[in-house]
Amino acid sequence: MPPTVQGRALNVRGRRTLARLLEAGAAVFTERGYHATRVDDVVARARTSHGNFYLYFSGKEDLFETLARTTAEAMTALADEFPPLVPGPDGRRAIRDWLARFQALYAEHGALLRAWTEAEVSDSGVGRLGGALAAAFTDRLAARIAPAAPDLDPRTAAVALIALVERSCYYTVTGVTRADPDAVLEAVADGVHTGICGGIRPDPA
Amino acid sequence: MPPTVQGRALNVRGRRTLARLLEAGAAVFTERGYHATRVDDVVARARTSHGNFYLYFSGKEDLFETLARTTAEAMTALADEFPPLVPGPDGRRAIRDWLARFQALYAEHGALLRAWTEAEVSDSGVGRLGGALAAAFTDRLAARIAPAAPDLDPRTAAVALIALVERSCYYTVTGVTRADPDAVLEAVADGVHTGICGGIRPDPA
Amino acid sequence: MPPTVQGRALNVRGRRTLARLLEAGAAVFTERGYHATRVDDVVARARTSHGNFYLYFSGKEDLFETLARTTAEAMTALADEFPPLVPGPDGRRAIRDWLARFQALYAEHGALLRAWTEAEVSDSGVGRLGGALAAAFTDRLAARIAPAAPDLDPRTAAVALIALVERSCYYTVTGVTRADPDAVLEAVADGVHTGICGGIRPDPA
Amino acid sequence: MPPTVQGRALNVRGRRTLARLLEAGAAVFTERGYHATRVDDVVARARTSHGNFYLYFSGKEDLFETLARTTAEAMTALADEFPPLVPGPDGRRAIRDWLARFQALYAEHGALLRAWTEAEVSDSGVGRLGGALAAAFTDRLAARIAPAAPDLDPRTAAVALIALVERSCYYTVTGVTRADPDAVLEAVADGVHTGICGGIRPDPA
C-alpha cells in the first residue's frame, strides 16, 4: 500500500489538491451524512480522480477524521472562551455574544458534528474523537459554571447547557422549525442566564 | 412488483412474523443507524428469511417509515400532555414528571429519532415525517407556553425547550457524558421552570 | 412432491379453478410474455393461491405447455382446411376467407405463439412443440400448394406463405403499424393468389 | 447514482472494453433472448468484472437499447435503398439483390430484433424504438411501392411486404423449417415482384 501523502512535503499543486479535497469532503459529508457520502461524490466535487484521493487519504474515514479534528479544535477553543457567569446585564450580554459565536461556528461545522453521530456507530477513531470532544466541552463549561452557581452540580448543568445550545442551533440552522435565529439566540441567552445565575429575567427592552 | 402484505389481513402466524420484524428493525436501526443497517441483520434477528421480509415490507425504507410513524405518534401524544406552566413547587413537579416520561419514551424510541437525522438526507417520506413531527411538537408546546410567559415568543421558547429536553436526554441516555440521569432531569426541570416561569430557583432541598 | 391434479377426476369446484387458471395464464402470458410472467400474477388473476396453483400444474412451464398445446391443435386444424388453390375469383375468395379465419385465430392465440419464441430458448418441451407446429403447418400447406403450382418448390412456397400470413397478422393485430386490418387482409389474399396461381391481379373493384 | 461512462471520453483501454461488452451483449441477447440474458453472462463473455459493466451501462436495459439503436439504424438505412419496382427481369433482379442484403443484415441483427419482441412488454424506451423502427420501415417502403402499383394501398402493401420478407428470413435463418435459404430468397423475390408489379411469373430458368 502506497503511503499517504498526508504529513509529507507537498508542493503548490499538491497543497491545492488537498485543499480541494478537504473542501469537497466537508461539503459532501454535510450534505449527505457520513454513510451516504461516496468517495465518488467527493472526487467529482474536487475535480480530481479516485486514484488521487487515495494518495492524500487512506480512505473515506481518514478524510472524515481529518475534517472532524479541525472541527473539534475549533469547538474546544470556543469552550475555553465561555465567559464568567455573572448576574446583571453585562453577564447576560457576554453570554449572548458567546452564543452568537457558537451559532456562527455551528453554521459552519455543525453538519459535520451531526455526521459524527452516524460515524460513531463504527468503533473507529471517529467515535472516540466525538466522545473526547463532548467530554472536553463539558469539563470546560463546568469549570466556569461552578463558581457562579454553587448550588448546582456543575457537570450536570454543563450537560444541560450544551444540550440547549447545540440543539437550538440545530433547529434554527437546519430550519426544521420555523423560528427566527436571532430571536432564538436571545431566548437562549435569557434562559441560560436566568437558569444559571438565577436572577430575575431582565427587562425585555 | 408483488404487493406488500402490510395492510392486508394477516393470520396469527403472519402477525407474529410482522411483530418480530418490527422488533428486530427497531433494535437494529437503533444499534447501527439507518445506513449501516442491513436487511440481512434484521431478518437474522427476526429469525426469518430474506424473501419473507419483502412480503411484509417493500424494502428497508418502508420498514423504517413504519417504525418512525409509531415513534412520531408517541411523541406527538406526549407533547399534548405537556402540563400547564405555573409558578411554585406544583408547577415544577409537573414539569419534572413530564420530563421523566419524555426520558422514558426517549430511552425507548430515541435511537430511532436519531437514525432519522441520517435518513433525512434522502428526500423520502421519512424526511417529511421528521419535519412534520418537529413542527407538531413545537406547535403544541408553544400553545402551552404562551399563556404562562406573555413576554416570551412562544414559538421561540418552544424551540429552546425542545432543544434542551431532547439533547439532555440524548447525552444521558447514550452516556456520552458521564452524568447522573436523575440529576440531569432535576436540573433540566429547574432550568425550564425557572427560565419560563421566571421564578426564584426553589430550595435545593 | 404432491402429484398434480391434472388428469385426475376433478369435481365441479376443481374444474372451475382449473378453468380460471387457464384463462389467467393465457391472459398473462399474452400480456407479459413467458419470462416476465410470474406465477404470482397468474394466481392473483385467477383469484386463487400459490399453493393451489401447484396442485393443478407442476410449474410455470407446465401451464404454458398446456396452453400451447391447445393453440397448436387449433392451428394445425386450420392448416388442414387450407383451400385448394385455383385461379379465378372463387379461388381468391376461398383464400381470403381462410385468411380471415387465420386472423381471427391469431387474434385469440397469437400472443401465445409469440411468447413461444421466448420460451424456445430453453430446451424444454415447449421448444419442441413450437418446432413441431411449424413443421406440421408447413407440410400441410405444401401439400396443397404442390398441385396448384408445379413450377414452385412447395416447401419453399409454404414457408413464404406462412411468413406472409403470420407477420401481417402480427403487425395488424398488435397495431404496431397503422394499417387497416381488412385492407391488409385483402392485400395479402391478392398477393398469395397472384403469387402462387400466377394469374393477373383481379380488378380492385 | 454514479454516471455511466457512455458518452464520455474514453481512452483506448476503455474503448476496447466497451467494444467487448457490446459484442458480448449482442451475442448473449441473440443466444438467450432479453429476459433470459444475465448481466453475469455478458461480463463473463466480455472477460471483465461485474462492477465494470455498470461503469459503461446503467443496466441490462441500457445495454440492450444501445445495441438496438445500432440495429435500427442499419435497418432504416437499408429501407432507404429499396429499389424502384419495375416490371421485367431487371426489376426482379434488383429486388432479389435487395432481399439478399436484407437476409445478410437479418442474419447479423435479426436475433436482436426478435429479442425486441420480448423487451417490448416493458414500457421502456426499447418498445418505443421498436415501434419507431417498424413505422419508419413501412413509410420508406410505401414511398417506393406507391408509384409502381397505383391500384394498391401503398401502406398496406408495405406491411405485407415487410411481413413476408422478415418472417421468411426468420424461418430460414433460424432453420426452424427445413428449406434452402437461397431457394426461399428466389421464391420471395418472385412473390414480391409478381405480387406488386403484377406481371406474368418469369421463366424459372
Place this chain on the structure above:
DNA sequence: TATGAATGAGATTTCATTCAT
C-alpha cells in the same frame, strides 16, 4: 502527482416453489 479503468465483496431484491394448516 494524476488519471480513470478495473475489481470484488457485499448489499438489495425477486420469484418459483414448498410447507404447515
Place this chain on the structure above:
DNA sequence: AATGAATGAAATCTCATTCAT
C-alpha cells in the same frame, strides 16, 4: 381442494479500494 406464509437460490446493482499507465 385451498390458503398464504415461508424459503432460498439467483439475479441486479453499489461502491470503497487498487492497479496500470
